Amino acid sequence: MSAPAVARSLGPTIGKISILTLAGVGGLALVTSSVFATLSAQAYNTSPTSVTAGTLSLIQADNGSGFTTLIDKMAPGDVSYRYVKYTNNGNLDAQDLRLSLADSVGSVLTTDATRGLSVTVTQCSVAWTPATGACGGTTTAMGTTSASTLKATPMSLAVVPTLPAGSNILAGQEVHLRFAIALPDSTETTVNGVLPANTVQGKSAALTWTLTATMRDARTTTS
Amino acid sequence: MDADRDHARRPHDDLLGAIGIAMKVRLHHIARRLAAGAVATIIVVTAHGSAQGAGLNASSSNFLQLTVVTATYRLSAVLPAQVATNAIGPLNVTLNTANSWGQLFYVQNIGDLDVSTFTLSHTGPYGNGANRVDIAYCAGGTANGAFLSIGVCAGGASLTTAVQGKGTAVISVTIPSGTARAFQATTRVRGNGQDTTDTISVEVSTSGVIRRGTVSS
Numbered sequence: 186m187s188a189p190a191v192a193r194s195l196g197p198t199i200g201k202i203s204i205l206t207l208a209g210v211g212g213l214a215l216v217t218s219s220v221f222a223t224l225s226a227q228a229y230n231t232s233p234t235s236v237t238a239g240t241l242s243l244i245q246a247d248n249g250s251g252f253t254t255l256i257d258k259m260a261p262g263d264v265s266y267r268y269v270k271y272t273n274n275g276n277l278d279a280q281d282l283r284l285s286l287a288d289s290v291g292s293v294l295t296t297d298a299t300r301g302l303s304v305t306v307t308q309c310s311v312a313w314t315p316a317t318g319a320c321g322g323t324t325t326a327m328g329t330t331s332a333s334t335l336k337a338t339p340m341s342l343a344v345v346p347t348l349p350a351g352s353n354i355l356a357g358q359e360v361h362l363r364f365a366i367a368l369p370d371s372t373e374t375t376v377n378g379v380l381p382a383n384t385v386q387g388k389s390a391a392l393t394w395t396l397t398a399t400m401r402d403a404r405t406t407t408s
Numbered sequence: 409m410d411a412d413r414d415h416a417r418r419p420h421d422d423l424l425g426a427i428g429i430a431m432k433v434r435l436h437h438i439a440r441r442l443a444a445g446a447v448a449t450i451i452v453v454t455a456h457g458s459a460q461g462a463g464l465n466a467s468s469s470n471f472l473q474l475t476v477v478t479a480t481y482r483l484s485a486v487l488p489a490q491v492a493t494n495a496i497g498p499l500n501v502t503l504n505t506a507n508s509w510g511q512l513f514y515v516q517n518i519g520d521l522d523v524s525t526f527t528l529s530h531t532g533p534y535g536n537g538a539n540r541v542d543i544a545y546c547a548g549g550t551a552n553g554a555f556l557s558i559g560v561c562a563g564g565a566s567l568t569t570a571v572q573g574k575g576t577a578v579i580s581v582t583i584p585s586g587t588a589r590a591f592q593a594t595t596r597v598r599g600n601g602q603d604t605t606d607t608i609s610v611e612v613s614t615s616g617v618i619r620r621g622t623v624s625s
Contacts, residue, residue, distance in 0.1 A: 244468055254474075256474070256477070260620065263620050265623055372613055378483060386519075387477075388477070388478045392473055392475075394474065396467060398467070399465050
């Protein structure tokens with residue numbers, strides 16, 4: 186047979202083989218795909234669910250003579266009032282108010298629990314009147330402690346209101362506090378201008394007052 | 409062309425797109441929560457490890473420290489040339505012919521508080537006999553206790569003996585902070601006195617200073 190004749194006789198054969206091969210591959214593919222094929226469905230909200238974390242914020246501000254007003258020439262037996270307003274500026278109620286104190290100087294005024302400074306905190310239900318020291322509302326004693334103790338152990342302030350339980354400084358609420366800072370009465374004698382040893386005279390303190398609050402109790406809500 | 413691209417989208421493209429949107433929404437909310445958390449973090453100090461479990465704490469401190477300074481109450485006796493100095497220590501007063509056995513000295517208040525009562529002590533070689541040394545000051549009058557000269561008060565004040573001979577006396581005379589009050593030391597018999605050197609000491613206690621008490625501001 187001539188070459189062209191051979192080509193003509195092989196052409197149909199090759200074509201058949203190709204068709205069969207393709208059919209086989211296709212069948213295999215169909216079988217394979219039928220094994221792994223599945224249906225799925227998903228649903229999601231087209232309007233997103235908004236979740237906003239609450240904020241907890243305390244702001245401290247002087248009310249007249251506050252923490253920025255110097256207490257000078259204090260003698261044993263003297264008491265100076267300082268008036269401070271705290272505002273819960275967050276949107277979460279808070280609780281468990283604790284007052285702590287730091288002194289960057291560190292003298293007998295804040296290291297001696299007996300002869301050093303003492304602090305008495307009183308709450309007024311409305312703003313204090315610093316000029317007269319008057320409270321036009323209801324006063325509530327928060328407690329008394331020494332500056333020495335306050336440096337080591339924060340003082341718990343049970344400010345009013347105490348309800349609802351677990352929230353005693355509500356979001357937006359103002360707490361009006363008066364700090365009575367006293368140098369306890371004691372007797373010292375200065376001879377010929379020389380101060381006695383271990384004196385409370387001529388001492389200084391630089392006080393930082395920190396009020397800490399904890400968020401209200403965590404809640405599980407159904408709606 | 410846009411229609412061709414839409415037509416070319418495969419069915420799962422919609423699903424991927426939906427997942428993408430959902431992820432964006434979640435990321436958006438996560439970002440918002442993180443942002444809210446960041447705001448809270450500025451004011452929230454730590455997670456609270458109380459019995460109630462972890463939570464948020466907020467705290468507030470005074471940016472400017474409250475400065476508290478205590479006063480001093482100090483008196484010292486000095487010679488006239490030492491007034492307005494912060495000289496401290498006991499004062500030795502020499503009485504002899506050079507000063508005609510009489511010497512002015514001052515009790516000066518070098519503390520922060522006004523003094524209303526103090527103790528003056530006088531010691532010397534002689535007792536209360538003929539050679540004694542007396543301490544006196546000018547009371548009343550209009551010259552704040554000033555002397556015109558030894559034994560002579562200014563402003564109509566009267567000479568008042570505080571300590572006769574050796575001894576101690578509590579003197580109720582107000583000496584404002586930063587001022588001085590004049591005193592004199594003289595021998596009993598001036599002009600024919602016995603030379604002597606005596607020592608003057610002054611003490612002030614807490615009860616002798618004028619305190620503020622309770623102040624509301």
